[in-house]
Amino acid sequence: MRHNVTAIYRTHAVADLVRQELQEMHLASGDIHVIPDRADASAAGTDRDRYVDELYDLHLPDDDQRSYEQCILRGDYVVSVDVDDDDDLARIQGIMRRPEEEAYNLDAVDTEFANTGVAARRDPARPAPDPDWVARRHPDYTDSYVRSYSHNRPPSAPRS
DSSP, rough: EEEEEEEEEEOOOHHHHHHHHHHHOOOOOGGEEESSSSOOOTTTTTTGGGHHHHTTTTTTHHHHHHHHHHHHHHTTTEEEEEEEHHHHHHHHHHHHHOOOOOBBOOHHHHTTTTTOOOOOOOOOTTTOOOOOOOOEEEEOOOOOOEEEEEEEOTTSOOOO
């Protein structure tokens, strides 16, 4: 089974530091995603909605999708990692949790955005996520700063 580990950071510098530490584990660069993947000076709520489609490509549950979207729109950064090997899961979670002063408490974010809708995909030409690939929160790992998911998307499947 494939896993996805996701966290939200306040700055691109911290998101990029997390990416670098993950790359040192020799994970494939295509399995590490930073959204947006550059320091984006766009003001919160303006023009950052163009990243919504990238979040959909992660195949996360709608309740969590909403939280990630809202954080992106207000100027934050999402780091997501696809993991094949259960042996790497705990180490990846540890790397992603470590900068707690720059990461968000995801339970608090969920509460903050509980009454917000999920944005529609912006690019109608982009294929919709396969519903069979939508992830479920990993039942054996819960953490306020890092979310882990299990999904059935095959390793060779496109991110949508």
